[in-house]
Amino acid sequence: MKPFLIGLLAGLCLLSAGCGKEATPPPPAAFYSLHDTTGKEIVLTKKPEKIVLLSPAFLNIMHAAGGDFVAYGSSPSLDAPDYAKGKVNLGYSYQINMEKLIGEKPDLVIGLKGLHNPLASSLEANHILLVLLSISTKDEVAQAIEIMGDVSGHTEEGAKASKEFQKEIDALSQKVPDKGMTCAVIFGAAHAVMFAKEGTIATETAKILHFQNVFAKEGASEMHMMPFSMEDLMKKDPDILFLTTMVTPGQEKKVFEESLLNQPAWQELRAVKEGRVYFLPQNLFLSSPGIDYPKAIRCMAGQVYPEMRF
Known part of the structure; x- marks a missing residue:
């Protein structure tokens, strides 16, 4: 074989990442990523199938955003809404039953910043993602509505609910x-x-x-x-x-x-x-x-x- 043909074939092999070897496909795109209230980046590779909400305040937010959950943290004053019936009650939000929580094998856990920070290490050890949110201000609640819409696969519904929420508050403030x-x-x-x-x-x-x-x-x-x-x-x-x-x-x-x-x-x-x-x-x-x-x-x-x- 002539030298220039040998060089041409070698070049083609290099361009194709090696003769006889298939090129490695790129990693799949993440389903969703965000920075929670603590500044930590959370990356979801796929849509969560089992979401746990550690605060009762998250229940109506998730419901308004069109999403669902499998278990939740309650409070002494909480009358569980109809859409929470049949879900697993993990105990009071300030005293979560970790054994029951881990036993649910959730894809994602959403907790309150400050109150649920101590649970991070246990959840991480069990390969469970934890997102910590604050919802004391109207802007934090509006953001939480959008996040819950996004993680549950209801982005448009979450965005709409967030916009309506802010509009109602602005109207009251102006009144x-x-x-x-x-x-x-x-x-x-x-x-x-x-x-x-x-x-x-x-x-x-x-x-x-x-x-x-x-x-x-x-x-x-x-x-x-x-x-x-x-x-x-x-x-x-x-x-x-x-x-x-x-x-x-x-x-x-x-x-x-x-x-x-x-x-x-x-x-x-x-x-x-x-x-x-x-x-x-x-x-x-x-x-x-x-x-x-x-x-x-x-x-x-x-x-x-x-x-x-x-």
Whole structure:
């Protein structure tokens, strides 16, 4: 064989990645990828067939986006909706039964940032993907709706639900007059009373309704709460006081009696004198109401402006 023919054949072999060998096909495209609230990149190689939701607030979000789930975390105050019946209850969101969770062999688990971060290592050891989301603000809920639509294969439905959700909230915000009113959100637990700063349902709802939280920028920037001080409250003397709790329903006032209601200084506050002290219901303000965020806005707005219809 002539030398130039030998060289030509050798070149063709190199171009075809080796004579007698098939070219390696490119890897399949990922079904979906995202960065969750922690900044971690999550890559789904295929559409998840078994999705688990660790917070009850995720249930109505996933349902609104057109998706489905096989198991969920509940709460003491949750009345499971019809679309959750027949699904596996993994226990309360703050005390997930890991054995039952892993036993479901899910393709994807969606949890709350902060609350469910400790579960990451166990899930990773069992080759289960975990996405952590925050849903305290309206923008976070809107994003969560789109993400759940995407991961469940209902992208268009999720995008539509997210748009309608934001439109409803914007309409409520525009309906309420901006009078420059100030507020404080006081959170009561069994053994502590604190000021809420930013990033809670109550403070974010107040922001939507144009109420300025006087403790929003106080204290350590990364904390959502700060210690309560009657002296600080008297100095700020806001127009409105919102009280939120995580105690047994019906026991809300008892949490505040010693630290607030029975103190002489309490009666001197402008909000108390003018009757602008409001207890916020746990079902809307203790944890995120998810797709029902507009209900929380209507509730707060209706308390401050009872003469208006929401």
